[in-house]
Amino acid sequence: MLISPQLTGNIARNCHPPGCKAYLQQQADYIQQQATISGAKKVLILGASSGFGLASRLTLALAGGADTIGVSFERGPNEKGLGSAGWYNNIFCKELAEKQGLLVKNFIGDAFDPAMRSQVIEYIKQEFGGKADLVIYSLATGKRKTESGQWHSVLKTTDAPLHGLSINLETEQLEPQTVELANAAEVEATTKVMGGDEWRNWIDALQQADVLAQGCNTIAYSYVGPERTAAIYRDGTIGRAKQHLHVTAQELDKQLQTQVGGHAYACVCKALVTKASVYIPVMSPYISLLYKVMKEQGSHEECIEQAYRLFSQHLYPQDGQVRLDTLNQLRIDDLELSPQVQQQIDLRYPTVTADNFKQTTDFDGYKTAFLRLNGFAVAGVDYQQPCDIEALSQLKP
Numbered sequence: 346m347l348i349s350p351q352l353t354g355n356i357a358r359n360c361h362p363p364g365c366k367a368y369l370q371q372q373a374d375y376i377q378q379q380a381t382i383s384g385a386k387k388v389l390i391l392g393a394s395s396g397f398g399l400a401s402r403l404t405l406a407l408a409g410g411a412d413t414i415g416v417s418f419e420r421g422p423n424e425k426g427l428g429s430a431g432w433y434n435n436i437f438c439k440e441l442a443e444k445q446g447l448l449v450k451n452f453i454g455d456a457f458d459p460a461m462r463s464q465v466i467e468y469i470k471q472e473f474g475g476k477a478d479l480v481i482y483s484l485a486t487g488k489r490k491t492e493s494g495q496w497h498s499v500l501k502t503t504d505a506p507l508h509g510l511s512i513n514l515e516t517e518q519l520e521p522q523t524v525e526l527a528n529a530a531e532v533e534a535t536t537k538v539m540g541g542d543e544w545r546n547w548i549d550a551l552q553q554a555d556v557l558a559q560g561c562n563t564i565a566y567s568y569v570g571p572e573r574t575a576a577i578y579r580d581g582t583i584g585r586a587k588q589h590l591h592v593t594a595q596e597l598d599k600q601l602q603t604q605v606g607g608h609a610y611a612c613v614c615k616a617l618v619t620k621a622s623v624y625i626p627v628m629s630p631y632i633s634l635l636y637k638v639m640k641e642q643g644s645h646e647e648c649i650e651q652a653y654r655l656f657s658q659h660l661y662p663q664d665g666q667v668r669l670d671t672l673n674q675l676r677i678d679d680l681e682l683s684p685q686v687q688q689q690i691d692l693r694y695p696t697v698t699a700d701n702f703k704q705t706t707d708f709d710g711y712k713t714a715f716l717r718l719n720g721f722a723v724a725g726v727d728y729q730q731p732c733d734i735e736a737l738s739q740l741k742p
C-alpha cells in the first residue's frame with residue numbers, strides 16, 4: 346500500500362511508518378555524532394513518543410547510555426488505520442536503543458491514570474534496577490480525566506479577545522482567526538490539564554514507593570516566548586497553566602532536595618513545530634518567521650538539537666554546574682529570545698500577509714517539519730515503495 350499524507354486543518358490523519366523510522370534514524374545519527382553525556386542512567390519519560398520527550402529519550406539513551414521507560418498515549422493498528430506516528434516512534438526507538446544494549450520499556454496508556462503509575466512503579470522495582478535518577482514530564486494533551494472529574498483545556502486569551510492570522514496546513518493559507526476570551530472555568534480547566542498537578546502526583550507516588558535514586562532530578566518542559574506572542578501564550582490560558590507548572594517546579598525542588606537530595610526544574614524551550622504546537626491559534630506565523638530568521642542566522646534547532654544542548658550543556662555540563670536562570674529554570678529558549686533574532690522578527694513580522702507568507706516566512710520549512718512528524722517528507726524515503734501493512738501490524742512497542 347502507498348501512503349500519502351491526509352490532513353484535516355492542522356491535524357494529521359495518518360502516518361508513514363517507514364518514514365517515521367527514517368526520521369528517527371536521522372535524529373539518532375545526529376546524536377551519535379555528538380560527544381557523550383555523563384548524566385542520568387535510569388530515566389522515566391512521561392510523553393516519550395514524540396516532540397521533546399522523544400528527543401530527550403534518544404539523547405539520553407544514545408549519547409548518555411541511559412535505560413529508559415517511556416509512557417505515552419498512542420494508537421496501534423486497527424480496522425481504521427495503521428495507528429499513530431508515536432506508536433511507531435516507540436517501536437523504532439526501542440529497536441535503536443536495544444541495539445546499543447540498553448533497556449527500553451514502553452507503557453502505552455493514560456499517564457493521568459493512577460493505575461499507570463502503579464504499573465510503572467512495579468516495573469521500576471522488578472526490572473529496572475529499583476530506582477530512577479531522572480523523571481521527565483513532557484505531556485501535551487487537551488484533556489485529563491481523574492476520579493474527581495474531567496477537564497478539557499482551551500487555547501484562549503485571558504485579557505481580551507485577539508484577532509490574528511493562523512496557518513492552515515491543509516489549505517496552505519494564512520487565515521484570519523479570532524481567539525476568544527476564556528472564562529474562569531476555562532482557565533482552571535486548562536491549568537488542570539497542562540499545569541503541574543500530574544507532575545506532582547507522579548513525583549509523590551514515585552517517592553512514596555521509594556523508587557527515586559539519591560540525587561534524582563525531575564524536569565518539565567515549558568514555554569514562555571517573546572512579547573509578540575504573549576497575548577496567546579504567556580498571558581493566555583496555556584500560559585496560566587505553565588505558571589502553575591513553574592510554581593510546582595519550585596515546590597517540587599524543595600521537596601526533592603529534602604527527600605532525595607535532587608532537584609526539580611522547569612525547562613523553557615524554543616517554539617517548534619510539533620503535533621501540539623500547530624494547534625495554538627495565531628502562533629504559527631510567528632513560528633514560521635522564527636524558522637526563517639534562525640535558519641538564516643544558523644541558529645535554528647529542532648527538538649533533537651534542543652535536547653542535546655539541554656543535557657550536554659545545561660543539566661549535565663562537564664563542570665557539573667547546572668546552568669539555571671534567576672528563576673531556577675533551565676533555559677534553552679535563549680537563542681530564540683536573543684536580540685538578533687527578535688529584532689529581525691519585529692522588523693519583518695508586520696510585513697507578513699496572507700499573500701506573501703510563503704515567501705516572507707519559512708512556510709516550506711514549517712510544513713515539512715509538520716509532515717516529518719508523521720513520517721512524510723523525510724529525505725531519502727521512497728514514498729513510491731509500498732508499505733508492508735501486514736509486517737507493520739505485527740510490530741509491538
Ligand code: NAI
Binds near residue numbers: 418419456457484620
Ligand atoms: P507532543 O505532542 O509532540 O508530545 C506529547 C506527548 O505526550 C506524546 O508522547 C503523547 O503520546 C503524550 N501524551 C499525551 N497525552 C497523554 C496521556 N494522557 N497519557 C500519556 N501520554 C500522553 O508535544 P511536545 O510539543 O513535545 O510537548 C511536550 C511539552 O513540551 C509540553 O509541555 C509543551 O508545552 C512543551 N513545549 C513545547 C514547545 C513547542 O513549541 N512544541 C515549546 C516549549 C515547550
Ligand code: NA
Binds near residue numbers: 395396483
Ligand atoms: Na513530548
